[in-house]
Amino acid sequence: MHSIEFEAHLKDGVICLPATYRRWREDRPVKVIVLVDDETHHSPLRDASQRLSAILDISRRCAAAPELDPRGANEIIGYDANGLPS
Template sequence: MQSIEFETRLQDGVIHLPALYRNWRDNRPVKVILLAADHESQTTPLDATQRLCAILEIGRLCAAAPELDPRSTDEIIGYDANGLPT
């Protein structure tokens, strides 16, 4: 199965293929996986308070994420005999 990726906007419930793929024959079997944005794009700029709240929320989400690698940063980077990162 061939895989393509493109971004578009729904128009009356229809997703149009890019011109490159419009020559595909009718009734060709396809599998459609639709990824939609969690929320609509912000149309007005955020003020300083809204930006701060968004940054703090990202920090809360990161802090709540599980630790996947228990090694220290020094162990992860690794150093050679001269103390330079390897």
């Protein structure tokens, strides 16, 4: 048995192998050890707090943006004689 080392990011619970190792056959047995850097690991609560902060920041920027088109939604979309958007 030999070992390889590479850095990766989890995406939907999946770690992708670098291209160099993707030629390995699909059913090859492997042993996996995951090391997490304590400096970059955040608790789910902190991550949720950061996401909320980012969402609030975006909403503040949107609210502060100038109005570029003073027309109302009904006027912008427009409706036909049957009340459907035209």
